[in-house]
Amino acid sequence: MAPHRIHLDDPPEPFDRGSTITIVGDEAKHAARVKRLEEGARVELLPGDGRVGVGAVRAIGKGKDGWTLDVGIELVRRVEPVRPTLEIWSSPPKGSRLEQMVDQLAQIGVAAWAPLSAERTVVDPREGKLERLDRIASEASKQCGRAWRLRIGPGGGIDRALGDDLPVVAGDATGVAYHDERVASADRVRLLIGPEGDWSDAERTRFDALDIPRVAFGPHVMRIETAAVAIASVVMHRS
């Protein structure tokens, strides 16, 4: 039987061979009551940073704060991140579509999402919203079995989005069909998705001046969250 997998919200330290990790909360209750694990059961602990702690249940208890599970780690494996490591900086879509997008990006294997504040961006997620998105990303990363959790934020304006040394692609319905050799061979790529009101002329001029490809996908108008999933799928696919 495959070992039961437990995703940890915060990476515990130390997290090495010989460490004992105490699991609490819903994960402990689920393991004890639903999965009915017993002492000695094989488990894997995933802190979401590529490490997988392989070990066994040492003790199961129930106190006034609920169930606890002590897991003894016997070895720590490391899972390589998905290549390319794709970051998406997008203007946030409105309402529940933002949460739906984060959930879908986790499933397709995107490494990070950050809010992009472009000239015509109308939604500026506050700190509390980013924390909520972080919880959604964490939950979605568990659901789809990621060893690397989808990272959220912090994002910023176009200056910030263009300020790192990595290949950048801008989604743009007026651009050319996607085909970029630099991106196809890069280990790390950043994809920018503009607001519903579209990029401004100044933003397009800036992309062109910096030789940042503006790429279109498909013949129709796409909302932000659909464009992000569709273009990311194509960029990440290397046959």
Place this chain on the structure above:
Amino acid sequence: MAPHRIHLDDPPEPFDRGSTITIVGDEAKHAARVKRLEEGARVELLPGDGRVGVGAVRAIGKGKDGWTLDVGIELVRRVEPVRPTLEIWSSPPKGSRLEQMVDQLAQIGVAAWAPLSAERTVVDPREGKLERLDRIASEASKQCGRAWRLRIGPGGGIDRALGDDLPVVAGDATGVAYHDERVASADRVRLLIGPEGDWSDAERTRFDALDIPRVAFGPHVMRIETAAVAIASVVMHRS
């Protein structure tokens, strides 16, 4: 100024140079009250079957059944369908995720969606549900400016899905990375997406016997609606 576009729910006949088409309901009200079109205004009529009727408003009226708009057609253009023509047959996801999927498939340019009844499919949409999906497909096709409306249904079992003479691809997390020359050069492709409970062994054996590629996308578990959008994006993208 770009002509105002009006999407028609049912293709009127005749629909030729010289025809006068009477628009009623929300589209007429929107044109008259929100867009404030006047007699002589340029409009385009889109019945959703690739035809675009180019013409002008001949008369605007308001009766007891609401606003009406008479449009005289001066010429009919034909828009080619998106290539490849991609049909998706998928096991229907539960609840609102089915409607969300149809909406996203319209945006990325998929030609048709049909419910696939696989061995482990648990959702079997009734006739009323398909009619509702048809309305959502129609509305989404308008929103994203499609000249060809996303078609819905009727679908069926695996026999039916494999019964036509066109290249078929099956999404399968246990399959190989997508790369299929037959599909890459085909004008028309059918993509099958299985149920949350996965394809059965018998279904996989059948695909293999018929030389139908089982293709994986990405390293993680995807829900039906995310898999459909992600794999369709990759299949439709030809750089």
